[in-house]
Amino acid sequence: MSTDPRKTQFEQHKLNKRLRRQVGEAIADFNMIEEGDKVMVCLSGGKDSFTMLDILRQLQAKAPVRFELVAVNLDQKQPDFPAHVLPDFLRAEGVPFHIIEQDTYSVVKRVVPEGKTMCSLCSRLRRGSLYTYAAEHGFTKIALGHHRDDLLATFFLNLFHHAKLAGMPPKLRSDDGQHIVIRPLAYCAEADIASYAEARQFPIIPCNLCGSQENLQRKQVRLMMDAWEKQWPGRLETMARALGDIRLSQLSDRKLFDFLHLTQADMRAPDAPSDSPDRHAWLAGDTDTSRPFDIPVVLHA
Numbered sequence: 001m002s003t004d005p006r007k008t009q010f011e012q013h014k015l016n017k018r019l020r021r022q023v024g025e026a027i028a029d030f031n032m033i034e035e036g037d038k039v040m041v042c043l044s045g046g047k048d049s050f051t052m053l054d055i056l057r058q059l060q061a062k063a064p065v066r067f068e069l070v071a072v073n074l075d076q077k078q079p080d081f082p083a084h085v086l087p088d089f090l091r092a093e094g095v096p097f098h099i100i101e102q103d104t105y106s107v108v109k110r111v112v113p114e115g116k117t118m119c120s121l122c123s124r125l126r127r128g129s130l131y132t133y134a135a136e137h138g139f140t141k142i143a144l145g146h147h148r149d150d151l152l153a154t155f156f157l158n159l160f161h162h163a164k165l166a167g168m169p170p171k172l173r174s175d176d177g178q179h180i181v182i183r184p185l186a187y188c189a190e191a192d193i194a195s196y197a198e199a200r201q202f203p204i205i206p207c208n209l210c211g212s213q214e215n216l217q218r219k220q221v222r223l224m225m226d227a228w229e230k231q232w233p234g235r236l237e238t239m240a241r242a243l244g245d246i247r248l249s250q251l252s253d254r255k256l257f258d259f260l261h262l263t264q265a266d267m268r269a270p271d272a273p274s275d276s277p278d279r280h281a282w283l284a285g286d287t288d289t290s291r292p293f294d295i296p297v298v299l300h301a
Contacts, residue, residue, distance in 0.1 A: 012199045016058075019196055022187040023055045024282035030171040031277050032182040033141060037067040039182075040139040042130055043097070044073065045086055045205030047197035048145035052185050053095070054200065056143070064281035070139070071097040074129050076104045076122070085203050098137075102129050119216065131179055140180065147185040147193055148240050149225065155243060156221045165251070167243060189236070 027033050041056060043049045053071055060069060073086050083099075090097040104125040134142050146168055155167035170186035173179070185193065197204065228235045248257040 015192060015196055015199070019051070019055050019188055019192060020058055021283055023052075023184045024059055025279050026170055026184055026186045027059070027182075028277040028279040028282045030182070030186075032171055032184060033063070033065065033067050035065040035067070037065075037140045038138060039067055039069050039141045039143050040130070040134050040137075041069055041071045041143045042073075042145065043071045043086060043090075044145070044207070045203075046145070046207055047194055047202065047204055048147055048185060048190075050200070050202040050204070051188075051193045051196050052143060052145040054196075054202075056184060057095070059282065064278075069096070071095050072100065072130065072133060073097070074100045074102060074104075074126055076102065076126065078105045082205060085205055089203050098133075100129055100133055104129065131174060131176075135178055142179050142181045144181060144183050145185055146183045147188045147190050149190040149222070149236065151183075151186060151243065152225060152236060152239055153218055153221045156225070157217060160221070161217060165253075187240075 033039060039056070041049070041053050043053060053069070056069055060067065071086075071090055075081065075083055087097070087099060104122065107125060108122050130142065133139075151168045151170075155165075158164050158166045168183070170183045172181050174181060225236060251257070254260065
């Protein structure tokens with residue numbers, strides 16, 4: 001960003017406003033948050049979850065519905081994990097929070113062979129711990145910090161390695177049917193999130209404490225995506241929009257589209273889209289241009 005303080009503040013405000021708009025649109029488009037929801041904001045200490053919490057708190061102040069936010073972190077007992085960082089930050093910000101302490105790190109180290117990536121098993125154990133806590137404490141939504149680029153990368157991983165068109169949806173019901181998981185950053189670019197986190201000076205905890213981050217398939221996909229974006233700016237946004245514009249009759253899945261009985265006499269117009277929550281209601285009041293980060297927060301217990 002510019003070294004001129006006024007220009008820097010202006011650019012930061014534009015970025016903040018863009019992220020608020022995108023998160024508000026995602027919430028409205030997928031009905032992510034409803035009246036009276038108790039939202040568990042999963043806070044890992046990375047740039048994505050910090051940004052998600054911050055933007056949700058801003059939207060909460062003027063949202064068309066009342067909802068509660070509680071930050072929850074899982075301390076997996078990784079070596080050298082700075083356990084004080086998140087509690088200190090959350091107390092200073094006045095955010096209700098809880099730290100779950102569970103030694104999943106030792107389990108993963110015992111089960112996964114040396115030299116193999118631990119991410120998949122680590123993720124499953126972490127998800128199980130968070131789901132259990134959510135069920136025990138009455139949370140109605142679980143908010144995860146995956147962003148637009150994560151959704152795209154997952155799509156390509158499924159395409160390249162599993163021969164299927166599937167991705168990471170902005171909203172889903174867990175496999176056990178017990179939880180609704182939401183991804184409020186689904187429309188947000190990772191580069192914007194990184195710039196925002198840097199400007200806000202969040203106390204980032206790196207996700208490399210376990211030492212298993214090299215040579216991941218996801219990393220290779222991200223390198224491919226980054227190369228495309230560098231050569232053709234805007235390509236990632238175009239592909240992200242495509243994830244929300246599926247034409248079943250122009251693909252080849254016979255289970256989802258009845259090609260067998262498609263005849264001239266059976267032509268039918270596609271169903272009209274269903275109504276979704278009003279985007280404008282979620283973006284109401286998003287007009288203040290003078291103070292990019294000093295936004296009042298109202299937490300409803």
